Structure formats: C-alpha cells, structure tokens
Amino acid sequence: MAERITPRSEDYSRWYTDVVLQARLADYSPVKGCMVIRPNGYAIWEKIQQVLDKKFKETGHVNAYFPLFIPESFMKKEAEHVEGFAPECAVVTHGGGEELEEPLYVRPTSETIIWSMYKKWIMSYRDLPILINQWANVVRWEMRTRLFLRTTEFLWQEGHTAHATEEEAEEEARRILEIYRSFAEDYMAMPVITGQKTENEKFAGAVRTYSIEAMMQDKKALQAGTSHYLGENFARAFDVKFQDKDGQVKYVHATSWGVSTRLIGALIMTHGDDQGLIIPPRIAPTQLVIVPIWQESTRTKVLEFSERVYRQLKEKFDVKLDDRDQYKPGYKFTEWEIQGIPIRVEIGPRDVDANQVVLVRRDTREKIPVGLDRLMEEAEKLLDTIQKSLFERALKMRKENTFRVDDYREFQDVLEKGAFLESHWCGNTECELKIKEETKATIRNIPFDREEETGKCIYCGQPSTGRVVFARAY
C-alpha cells in the first residue's frame, strides 16, 4: 500500500494531516480554507452532539435556530465585539442580482442577532432566564487554516443565556464549563485544565472568559471549549432591560459558550498513534468491528458464527461486521486501525471450533481470546479499560511535560522542548505580551484550582499571588 502515515516523530503536523485524510474524517474542499467533513468525521461530531445536547437539556437548555446573516449595523453595536471580529468576517453585499441596502455579515458568532431578539422577548424578571443553545455553522475568515483545528467555516454549538443577576449568569458560565470539562475528560478521555482567560485572551465583548485547555502530543496547548460571562455588554448594546421583582428596571446579564468541530482535532492529537486514529470507546461511533477470517472450506461456518456474534453484540454496542469478500483480513485490520475503532473482534475457524472470539485492543494491540458465554461482559469491561487507560495515558503525558518554573531563562529553555509551564505572573498585560513576543508562549488560563502562593512574576519580578499556565498553542 502506497499510502503511509508519516510517523509522529518525523513530522507531527504531517502526521495529523495524514490521519485526517486516511481515516477519511475530512477532505480538502474546492473552497480555500474550507473542508468537507466525511461520514467518518461527521459520525464523531454526531456523537459529540448527542452527548452534549443531552447534558444541555438536562440543565434546562433548549435548542433554537437564528439566521446565518447578520445586518452590519448589529455587528457594530458592541464596540469590543466589532473590533474583535470585523477583520475576519465574510460580508454579503449583493443579493437577488442587486447591491444590498445594508451589507449582511455571515455570522462569526451570533451574540448580536440573538440579543436583538432577546430585546423583543424580555420584559419582566418572569421572562428570565432564557437558556438557548443552537447547533450551527459559523464563518471566520482565517489566514491560515488546518483541517478541524481552524477552518474558514466550522460547525459548533453556541449557547446564549440571559439572566436577572450577575451571580446567576456567572453560575451558568461556570456550570457550562464544568459540562465541557466532564465531557472532555469522561467521554473524550482528554484531561483538561479549567480556568479563566486573561484580559488579553478573553472573548471580544466578554467580561470574563473561561476555558478548558488540553495538551496535545506535541506538547502544544489546544483550547477545547470556552464559556463567557458577558456582563451587561450586549444588553446595553441592544437595550435589553427587564423590570425586576423590586420594580426596578435593570439590564440583563448574559453568557455565551461553545465547542466546535475543533474537538475532533483535539481527539486526534490526544490519542492517535503512528497507525492512525484512536477513538475512546465512549465517543466512538463504532466500538467494535468483527473481522471474519475464512478459507473456502470454512467460509460458511465462520460467517454464520460471525453473524451470530454480531447479532449478540449489537444488543448492547455499536458494532460493525466486515464481511467484505474482496479484502483479506490483514487489509481490514489495518484499515480499521487507521480509523481508530477501539476493539477488533477476530473470528477464524479455530475460534469457531473453540466457541470463542479474539478481542484486539486498538490502543495496545493486545489480543484476548474470549469464550462466547463471557463475550458481552468481557467486551464491556475491555471498552471501559480502554477508556480509562487512554485518559490515564494522556494525563501522564501532560504531567510529565508540565513544569513549575521560576526563572525566565529556564522558562525559555524548557519551552523549547515543548511543555506547559506553571509560572508566576504579575497580572499585567504588558508582561504577558512581552513573553508572547519573545517566546511565542501565551497564558492558556489561570487555573481554578491553583494554589495560593506568593511569588515573583517570571518576567518583571513584581509580586504575584499564584501561578498561571503558559504554553505555545494551536
């Protein structure tokens, strides 16, 4: 086979592209900067949607849909927001063969159009809170794009909530971040650091931004989800006020939050190996794939047995039976490994005779013979083991590459090897920017669980009360 995956050690970013292409997650499109998400990739996205949508609904959120086009004037209403987004917006100037009276922005995010509607819907404290989410596509005209990680158009969910008080909105923003954390860790088996973004790194238009940050295998950071407390910024911009219980007229407090198809990129770079993708069982669209192995003389009995196993597994798992005649088993093994299916179920004539199957772990390639009578429980146990071990492996990787550093020279040296650095920072944007300029490292976030610790800013030496996480990032 000509198509090989570039080893990670040789060129990590080529490895990434090879995996995306060869696992058939996505393909380059005729439109520059855009990608086609192929069925294998979209199935993962659907799985992500399914899990998150359930969590959103369980916490009182509902789905809705707002227009793709946003009047230019709306975009311009919130000062910081415009400034943050204007340069990367696609703008429609013509429609129906004529120039439009007012240009329409293709949404880079929907705060403005949503808050223009919230103005109509909110009068009283009785109308609050509004907890709306939408699954949508957005467009940001990026200069440099990479499959899943940064494309001109991408899919995401964006939650937009309205609350009577700051406390309530703050609580919402934090609740969602916790949903993102548990999703990342419990489903994607991807350890994340939860924390607050610095003033410099926060969302354009937010008062506070929170994020989950993950470490990829090349030790670069990837922001995997964000949640914002928007304060009254959009309420003021769109004049959204309500009369409270106490009779006072007040501005509404807002949040917004989102995760995108970028999570698929995170998945690849957290678990993949030189053979291809590895999908954690809880997020895998297909958890087991059965590969029958037959000779002409054993064909019927192997296939019949395989179908029986398939019907059994199907009761409880997402399973595929690969009974294609035109490919040999070895070819199929490789193909399913590239696609990252957690468990391969091998069934040959010898297994049929012994009334067993052979389970093969994708992550370790370990082969485990299992009698048919214990198949269901063993499969479940093994999926669980794989899920846990992927998380542990990723967590170990992160721990081994995270360093507490108090000296700027050392900071630069350690960073060169690739790492997360826990260092003191005085809180000034100037230091943050200088460090970024000199080292390309940014403050990923200020972790919620950091220890109170007095120290000196890694850059200027001014007093600091705790460490923040620095890293080079995607």
Place this chain on the structure above:
RNA sequence: CGGGGCGUAGCGCAGUCUGGUUAGCGCGCUUGGUUCGGGACCAAGAGGUCGCCAGUUCAAAUCUGGCCGCCCCGACCA
C-alpha cells in the same frame, strides 16, 4: 501579506537541467481466476487538454513571461 515547496492518470511520483518517436512507474480501478489468522497473487484491460494563458521554435511536459491553485513555516484566531 512575507519565506519555502509543489502542480504530469483517482492517489503518490519519474521525466524538465541538456526541447525531438505511440509521456512512463507504483498504488488504486475494471474483468476473470486462484487466495484469505497482519496491507495476497496471476492474467487481461480502462484511464492523460502534462494547472491556465501567451510567447520562442520546424518541434514545448521540457525554454521565457504572466496568471491561478494547493501544501508547509511565520503575523491573527475556536
């Protein structure tokens, strides 16, 4: 936008420097057969405006000019 690389069959490439028969190779694809416990083998086939446009020349994939596109690395971002 700056730097680097590349456009020749569906994919990966050779051929270009030094212009000259029907433009090759591997993989894939089609048909038939044998195979099948880690990317099978044999045989016969199909498939090309050599990125586009001009120019030089008896003759251009090959030389010249312009344009377009893509990938990688930097300034912006989820």
